[in-house]
Amino acid sequence: MVSTVTPFTRQAEHLLRAPGLFNWSTVTLLALVIYVYAVEVERSNWNAVLAGIAFWLMDWANEIINALFLHFDGHAALWTVTGNSSFVILIGLTIEISLFFAINGVIFAKLLPAERSARILGLPNRWVVAIGLSVVSVGVELLLHADGVFHWYYWWWNVASWPVIVVFGYLTFYVVAFWVHDMQRRARQVGVVGSLAALDLAAGLVFGPLLGWI
Numbered sequence: 001m002v003s004t005v006t007p008f009t010r011q012a013e014h015l016l017r018a019p020g021l022f023n024w025s026t027v028t029l030l031a032l033v034i035y036v037y038a039v040e041v042e043r044s045n046w047n048a049v050l051a052g053i054a055f056w057l058m059d060w061a062n063e064i065i066n067a068l069f070l071h072f073d074g075h076a077a078l079w080t081v082t083g084n085s086s087f088v089i090l091i092g093l094t095i096e097i098s099l100f101f102a103i104n105g106v107i108f109a110k111l112l113p114a115e116r117s118a119r120i121l122g123l124p125n126r127w128v129v130a131i132g133l134s135v136v137s138v139g140v141e142l143l144l145h146a147d148g149v150f151h152w153y154y155w156w157w158n159v160a161s162w163p164v165i166v167v168f169g170y171l172t173f174y175v176v177a178f179w180v181h182d183m184q185r186r187a188r189q190v191g192v193v194g195s196l197a198a199l200d201l202a203a204g205l206v207f208g209p210l211l212g213w214i
Contacts, residue, residue: 006076008151015088026086029099036103048109050189051181055105056098057196058173063093064203067214071207076153079141079169083149090214105177108133116182126182130174137170138162 005013015021040048067090070077077091085094111133113125120128142159144150152158157165176196183189207213 004075005070006080006151006153008082009070009076009080009091011082012080012088012091012151015082015085016091017088021084021086021088023084023086026095026099029096033099033102036106040106046186046189047181048106050193051109051177052102052105054180054193054196055108055173055177056102057193057200058176059093059098059101060200061196061203062169062173063090064200064207064214066090066092068207071213076151078152078154078157080151080153081149082151101173105173108174108177109181112178112181126178130171130178131166134166134170134174138165141165141169 037049037052040046040052066077066079070080070091079092081088081092081094081097085096087095089095089098108129111129113120116126118125141150142162145152145159155161180189180192183192204214
């Protein structure tokens with residue numbers, strides 16, 4: 001595998017969970033995440049809190065799948081991160097990215113119109129906001145890709161095929177987030193979020209420390 005991986009994959013593997021890269025700005029980012037959730041908890045805005053956590057957990061699922069793709073393909077992951085980071089958790093995930101996603105779901109929830117049935121340009125508001133933010137998210141990735149710190153390799157997951165990334169790289173996160181946000185029963189919200197957490201934890205432990213695949 002080592003002889004066939006792309007140069008940027010090899011670079012990322014050298015950074016993967018490497019010690020000695022810590023930056024104090026990470027502490028500030030963590031405090032920001034805690035503050036965002038503390039504000040929503042104070043307001044008893046549990047829909048936003050649970051939607052935010054669901055969004056974050058969906059990203060973890062995607063990142064584990066991405067790391068597994070590299071393991072089985074042996075050449076490159078669907079996306080790979082390089083550049084400066086306090087800690088590269090997985091081949092496509094840094095601690096900074098993870099903290100960002102922890103906030104992003106709450107931001108999305110707060111942008112959703114209070115009236116679920118309201119329409120934007122004649123379309124369901126949840127889907128309009130979700131698709132719009134997915135496009136913006138991929139736009140940011142395009143800039144990071146151009147800067148050389150975010151790497152795509154396969155033609156079907158690259159600049160020219162950006163709509164695929166919109167749908168499978170982000171839209172699924174937003175859809176699950178608004179699905180959880182709009183659930184009528186708190187128990188069901190907690191059940192879905194808990195199931196996602198259990199799935200991510202089990203996959204992380206099995207494919208990480210146990211098998212060493214990610």
